Amino acid sequence: MVGALCGVGAFVAGAGRLVAGRRHPLYSERDAVGRAYLVSMTDLITRSFPLFRFKGIQVLMHWSFLLLLAWVLITTLGTGKGLQHAGFQLGAVLIVFACVVLHEFGHALTALHYGVRTRSILLLPIGGVATLERMPEEPRQELMITLAGPAVNLVIASIVGMILWLAGSIPNVSIMTESPSSLFTLGIFLLSVNVVLFLFNLVPAFPMDGGRILRSILAMNMDRVKATRIAGRIGVFFALGFVLAAFKWGDPMLGLIGVFVYLGASAETRLVQEQRALRDVRVREVMRTKFWSMPATATVQDALAELLAGGDHTLVVMRDGDFSHLLTREELIAVPAAERHERSLGVLNGAKPPGVEPDAWMRTVHEKLMTGSWALLPVLERDKLIGVLELDNLAEYISIHEPAQST
Numbered sequence: 253m254v255g256a257l258c259g260v261g262a263f264v265a266g267a268g269r270l271v272a273g274r275r276h277p278l279y280s281e282r283d284a285v286g287r288a289y290l291v292s293m294t295d296l297i298t299r300s301f302p303l304f305r306f307k308g309i310q311v312l313m314h315w316s317f318l319l320l321l322a323w324v325l326i327t328t329l330g331t332g333k334g335l336q337h338a339g340f341q342l343g344a345v346l347i348v349f350a351c352v353v354l355h356e357f358g359h360a361l362t363a364l365h366y367g368v369r370t371r372s373i374l375l376l377p378i379g380g381v382a383t384l385e386r387m388p389e390e391p392r393q394e395l396m397i398t399l400a401g402p403a404v405n406l407v408i409a410s411i412v413g414m415i416l417w418l419a420g421s422i423p424n425v426s427i428m429t430e431s432p433s434s435l436f437t438l439g440i441f442l443l444s445v446n447v448v449l450f451l452f453n454l455v456p457a458f459p460m461d462g463g464r465i466l467r468s469i470l471a472m473n474m475d476r477v478k479a480t481r482i483a484g485r486i487g488v489f490f491a492l493g494f495v496l497a498a499f500k501w502g503d504p505m506l507g508l509i510g511v512f513v514y515l516g517a518s519a520e521t522r523l524v525q526e527q528r529a530l531r532d533v534r535v536r537e538v539m540r541t542k543f544w545s546m547p548a549t550a551t552v553q554d555a556l557a558e559l560l561a562g563g564d565h566t567l568v569v570m571r572d573g574d575f576s577h578l579l580t581r582e583e584l585i586a587v588p589a590a591e592r593h594e595r596s597l598g599v600l601n602g603a604k605p606p607g608v609e610p611d612a613w614m615r616t617v618h619e620k621l622m623t624g625s626w627a628l629l630p631v632l633e634r635d636k637l638i639g640v641l642e643l644d645n646l647a648e649y650i651s652i653h654e655p656a657q658s659t
């Protein structure tokens with residue numbers, strides 16, 4: 253079990269936004285109950301709690317981590333070995349995840365060295381995920397950031413191994429005589445956890461560390477998109493292997509890691525293809541000139557009526573002919589029914605994303621759209637709104653302009 257708990261120390265670069273930004277195809281646009289259900293489900297899936305912050309990097313714990321702790325507690329108590337044994341088991345899980353956090357900080361602090369910030373480190377039952385604001389396109393930098401994670405585990409394993417070796421060869425050392433068995437067991441446990449974390453993360457299952465290392469080495473010798481496609485395919489192959497092994501050995505954690513790797517490999521391959529397709533394109537060529545907008549003086553009721561008639565996901569609110577702010581349909585629906593007739597769109601607090609210029613290069617704006625918390629960016633020419641940029645229509649632009657990938 254501990255082997256699976258050691259899990260994956262993967263990290264992602266903006267890929268989460270890409271998936272989150274797309275509209276969910278499974279629910280009807282007009283089904284308010286279904287929509288509310290989906291919003292609350294998404295909220296449930298994404299909810300996490302802040303643990304601490306170091307060097308500006310927020311460490312979060314996903315709620316399902318509590319399920320893992322509860323599960324460990326219940327299964328150990330179920331064996332009838334008592335509370336003390338259960339305490340040891342919980343302690344073991346916490347030690348594993350402390351090592352995972354150190355591993356992720358290895359990635360995050362190396363990224364910081366190259367000027368790339370890390371938005372968060374999230375602890376999941378299957379391991380840790382560091383979300384970098386972007387991944388440097390320079391293969392050598394990506395290689396260093398990736399190697400830094402497993403390197404942390406290698407350093408811990410070496411130090412612990414050295415101490416164990418010294419302690420074993422000097423039997424009279426004081427720490428060994430005080431409580432030899434438990435300290436020695438703890439040392440062996442720390443050593444094995446870090447060896448497993450080191451080896452498991454080097455499996456070349458993109459976007460796990462080993463796969464990223466493979467991608468950067470390939471990218472040093474060929475086109476980055478092609479390198480990603482090859483690493484992604486190998487990643488998908490390993491993902492299927494993990495899922496099959498999970499069924500064979502009855503290990504659900506391995507299955508979850510397989511799903512994670514599969515989704516990550518697909519999302520990151522798409523991300524790199526999008527970045528490439530948008531490299532030499534200006535905002536003006538991609539922006540949407542038809543979008544849903546209403547004046548600030550209109551009421552929420554007016555907006556909801558338009559939403560039913562076929563409105564978009566995001567409403568652009570205009571004040572005196574100029575861009576004011578954005579309102580999502582969730583924000584509109586959240587206004588209590590009794591207030592919808594009186595409240596104007598101008599008094600509602602909505603997001604005010606920064607404007608982009610129509611002649612800016614998409615490669616710089618794409619990153620802003622991927623890493624920011626905005627679903628849509630206004631395109632302003634001499635402070636006048638002439639269009640909007642959305643992730644959805646970027647994907648459409650690419651599918652229209654990019655020739656089909658054959659390899």
Ligand SMILES: [Zn+2]
Nearest residue numbers: 261262401461
């Ligand atoms: Zn890692």
